[in-house]
Amino acid sequence: MKKDWHFSNEFSRSFVFLxxxxxxxxxxxxxxxxxxxxxxDSKMKAVFIYNFTKYFEWSNLSNRNDFRIALVGADSLLVxxxxxxxxxxxVGQKEISVLTYDGxxxxxxxxxxxxxxxxxxxPNYDFSHDMKNTLVVSDxxxxxxxxxxxxxxxxxxxKFAVNKVxxxxxxxxxxxxxxxxxxxxxxxxxxxxxxxxxxxxxWENVFEKLKSxxxxxxxxxxxxxxxxxxxxxxxxxxxxxxxTQKQKALINEIEIRDQKRLRNISIGxxxxxxxxxxxxFKSLQQNKKQNKIITAQKEEVEKQNHVINKQKQxxxxxxxxxxxxxxxxxxxxxSFLATKELLNKNLKDYFVFFKPKDVxxxxxxxxxxxxxxxxxxxxxxSTGHGVPGAIMSILNITSLEKAIENNTQPADILNAARKTIxxxxxxDGSAEGGKDGMDCxxxxxxxxxxxxxxxxxxxxxxxxxxxxxxxAVTSSSDGGGVLTSDVTNSRSEQSSTRTDIEVxxxxxxxxxxxxxxxxxxxxxxxxxxxxxxxxxxxxTDGFADQFGGPNxxxxxxxxxxxxxxxxxxxxxQEQKQLLESTFTNWIGNIEQVDDITxxxxxx
Numbered sequence: 001m002k003k004d005w006h007f008s009n010e011f012s013r014s015f016v017f018l019x020x021x022x023x024x025x026x027x028x029x030x031x032x033x034x035x036x037x038x039x040x041d042s043k044m045k046a047v048f049i050y051n052f053t054k055y056f057e058w059s060n061l062s063n064r065n066d067f068r069i070a071l072v073g074a075d076s077l078l079v080x081x082x083x084x085x086x087x088x089x090x091v092g093q094k095e096i097s098v099l100t101y102d103g104x105x106x107x108x109x110x111x112x113x114x115x116x117x118x119x120x121x122x123p124n125y126d127f128s129h130d131m132k133n134t135l136v137v138s139d140x141x142x143x144x145x146x147x148x149x150x151x152x153x154x155x156x157x158x159k160f161a162v163n164k165v166x167x168x169x170x171x172x173x174x175x176x177x178x179x180x181x182x183x184x185x186x187x188x189x190x191x192x193x194x195x196x197x198x199x200x201x202x203w204e205n206v207f208e209k210l211k212s213x214x215x216x217x218x219x220x221x222x223x224x225x226x227x228x229x230x231x232x233x234x235x236x237x238x239x240x241x242x243x244t245q246k247q248k249a250l251i252n253e254i255e256i257r258d259q260k261r262l263r264n265i266s267i268g269x270x271x272x273x274x275x276x277x278x279x280x281f282k283s284l285q286q287n288k289k290q291n292k293i294i295t296a297q298k299e300e301v302e303k304q305n306h307v308i309n310k311q312k313q314x315x316x317x318x319x320x321x322x323x324x325x326x327x328x329x330x331x332x333x334x335s336f337l338a339t340k341e342l343l344n345k346n347l348k349d350y351f352v353f354f355k356p357k358d359v360x361x362x363x364x365x366x367x368x369x370x371x372x373x374x375x376x377x378x379x380x381x382s383t384g385h386g387v388p389g390a391i392m393s394i395l396n397i398t399s400l401e402k403a404i405e406n407n408t409q410p411a412d413i414l415n416a417a418r419k420t421i422x423x424x425x426x427x428d429g430s431a432e433g434g435k436d437g438m439d440c441x442x443x444x445x446x447x448x449x450x451x452x453x454x455x456x457x458x459x460x461x462x463x464x465x466x467x468x469x470x471x472a473v474t475s476s477s478d479g480g481g482v483l484t485s486d487v488t489n490s491r492s493e494q495s496s497t498r499t500d501i502e503v504x505x506x507x508x509x510x511x512x513x514x515x516x517x518x519x520x521x522x523x524x525x526x527x528x529x530x531x532x533x534x535x536x537x538x539x540t541d542g543f544a545d546q547f548g549g550p551n552x553x554x555x556x557x558x559x560x561x562x563x564x565x566x567x568x569x570x571x572x573q574e575q576k577q578l579l580e581s582t583f584t585n586w587i588g589n590i591e592q593v594d595d596i597t598x599x600x601x602x603x
Contacts, residue, residue, distance in 0.1 A: 039077055040302070044158050045151060046081035049114060049137060052149065053091045055179040056135060058113055059172045067091040068111060070099045070134075072125070073118035117147075135173060136166070148173075152184070159184035326359045326387070333360055333390050336397045338367035338377070346375040346445070349602040351576035355542075355583070356595045362389020363540050363595035366397050370408060373448060377599070380440035381459065381540035383514070385595050395424060396438045396513070410442045410455035411525040418513045418523075425515070437514015441506075441538045450603075452536065455525040456508030462537040462561055463504040463528065464568040503565045504528070534603040535568045542596035543579075548586035555586055564600070575600055 049069065061067070067090075071079060079100055086096035091113075099112060104126060115134045117125050119141035127136050127146045138147035148166045152159055162183040167175050180186050343350060346369055356363065362382040369375045378400060382392040396417070403416035418437070425434025439458035446453065454461050506526055511518045544557040567578055579598060 040306070041158055042075070042077040042081045043306075045078060045139070046085050048151075048158075048160060049082075049116060050085055050089060050091075050096075052135065052137070052179075053114070055176040055182075057174040059174070061092075061094070061113065064094065064111070064113075066097045067094040067113055068097045068099060069114045069116070070101060070112035071116045072101045072103070073121035074100060074116060075118070078116075154184055161185035161187070163187045165190055329387065329390060330359045333364075333393065336364065336366070336394055338365050342367055342369070345369075347377075347601055349572050351572040351600050353576050353579045353596070353598040355592075355597075356385070357542075357592045358386040360387055360390035361385065361595045362393055363542065363597040364393040364397060365597060365599060366400060368401075368404060370404075372408075374408070375445045375447070376404070376410070376413070377443045377445070377538070377601075378440055379443075379459070379538040379540065379597055379599055380438045380513075381542070381595070381597070382438045383436040389595065392436055392438070395421065396440075399424070409525065410444050410453050411523040414440075414442060414455050414457060414513055414523040418519065421513065422515050422519065435515045437512045437516075439508075439512055439540070441508065443536070443538060450530045452528045452530050453525055454506050454528070455523050456506060457511060457513045457523065458508050459538070459540060460508055460557075461506040462564065463506070464501055464535040464537070464565050465504060465531060466533065467500050467502050498566055501565060501568065503561060505561075530603045532603055536601045536603070537564050537598065538601075539598040540594075540596065542594040543583065543598055545594055546583070546587060546596070547593060548588055548590050552590065560598075564598075572600055572602060 053067070069082060069086075071082065074082075079098070082098045086098050089096060103122070112134055114137065116137045116139065117127075118139050119125065120139075123141075125146075135149070136147050137149045137151070139151045141147060141150055145163075146166075148163050148170070150161050150163070152161055160183060162180060162185070164175075164180070164186055165188070167173055343352070346367070352365065354361075354363070354365065362385040364378075364380055364382065366378045366380070367376060380393070380396060382389050382396050384392055399417040399420040400413065402420055403413045407413045407416050421437050422434075425436060428434040441454065441456040441459045441461050443461065444453040445451075452463075506528070509521075509523050511521065511523075539560075541557070544555050544560050546555050547553065548555065563578075563582065564575070567575055570578065583596070
């Protein structure tokens with residue numbers, strides 16, 4: 001019986017010991033987790049401060065060889081992260097120098113561009129002299145009154161707030177307007193200072209409640225330990241009572257059968273207790289193992305989230321840079337196109353339907369007025385679209401500008417432009433030289449004689465006139481070349497839906513303005529006598545080649561010509577709106593395949 005009692009007492013102590021070890025393990029894991037969180041916060045603060053420099057400009061930075069970041073009261077982890085960052089990054093083209101100090105140090109002497117101050121170590125730090133020359137970042141501070149940027153925590157996540165008043169008063173600092181959108185809070189005027197202090201007072205009350213909650217948890221753990229000791233005491237008393245009864249039974253030897261039964265019950269109880277103890281011990285071991293796995297998984301998830309967030313920021317930054325570059329390229333390209341003022345001055349009534357596939361376009365329309373009063377208009381489709389097409393369009397426009405310096409006839413202008421394009425693209429690195437160029441139509445308006453002279457490369461020109469009207473058409477080759485079999489004479493045909501009009505189609509030369517098998521053959525030009533009310537359409541192939549409709553087929557050039565001729569009696573703006581709505585309905589959800597340009601002119 002003494003052995004049974006000894007075993008039960010030892011097991012009770014072991015159970016309590018295992019429980020204490022388990023609780024201690026949990027506390028240790030929580031401590032490690034808090035250390036990891038502190039390390040992560042230090043990395044985030046260093047990255048935040050580095051990113052701040054992208055949204056500010058220092059007027060006196062050009063006179064310095066390096067970019068200085070001063071850290072006052074920073075812990076060792078933060079200093080380490082800044083030094084690692086300084087070894088990998090630059091601010092503009094300048095190396096980053098990290099300076100550490102304890103106590104107040106005037107930034108006027110150091111000349112630092114950024115000052116970080118840990119307000120928990122230096123709550124009364126004087127910023128009054130520093131904010132005239134330095135971007136001031138505070139940490140663990142009570143409010144934003146004395147700083148420009150302050151770190152804070154919102155729902156357990158590191159955020160920052162901005163004092164725009166102090167930044168504006170510094171004078172030499174220029175803040176990018178997008179920076180306000182990144183901050184969790186912004187003080188824009190001094191009247192918000194009081195509101196800022198009230199919010200921090202609320203944060204301090206929450207912190208006091210959290211401390212009280214932690215103290216209460218400690219008391220609860222102490223109370224639980226006391227209860228365990230009481231249960232062990234009661235169990236010991238019960239075991240002593242059983243032992244006493246057994247001793248009396250043995251001494252008296254009254255009923256041997258009852259003694260055996262009592263003994264068997266005692267043995268069964270002990271075996272059952274041992275089995276339960278084994279299950280409890282195994283469960284504790286499994287829980288400990290699972291906690292380690294969960295902790296490791298949580299750390300891995302946090303690392304992956306950090307990497308993902310960093311990659312996301314990088315992708316967003318690159319996307320923003322690319323988008324800004326393309327938008328800037330679009331403004332440059334638009335400066336080469338014919339201006340609205342120039343078109344209004346030289347054309348009586350017209351519309352321009354210009355719809356690039358991307359932000360920038362391979363299509364373009366360009367115009368110029370000669371000293372003799374003649375006005376030329378070019379509608380062109382450069383090789384490619386998007387950025388390559390836009391670059392090619394600028395090359396084509398500059399080649400046209402060079403061609404009109406010594407040529408005034410449409411065919412001669414295209415011949416000269418072709419020669420310049422071929423010469424410039426010979427140096428593209430390919431064995432045969434660049435075969436790029438453009439398809440276009442060049443219209444020259446002789447307003448004095450009411451004549452239209454046209455030279456075209458692969459792109460036709462349509463003229464809608466009255467059915468009873470006669471438009472004399474002559475062909476010539478002013479550049480010294482001759483007409484070839486590839487040049488089809490102009491023809492006139494009646495519209496399928498209107499009998500009062502005819503469509504005169506000016507056939508183009510079947511060759512581009514660029515390197516080609518027929519690059520030595522001169523372009524031809526055709527002269528048309530214009531009548532009041534005639535409508536001229538020049539275009540690229542983008543509209544006709546667009547897939548869409550119920551069967552996903554091309555719109556086709558024939559359908560576009562019918563659409564324009566049938567509605568040529570409408571005002572030019574109504575025709576443009578008709579083209580826009582027709583294209584939108586036709587394309588539906590299908591992607592636009594090419595740049596689109598259609599220009600209509602009423603004589």
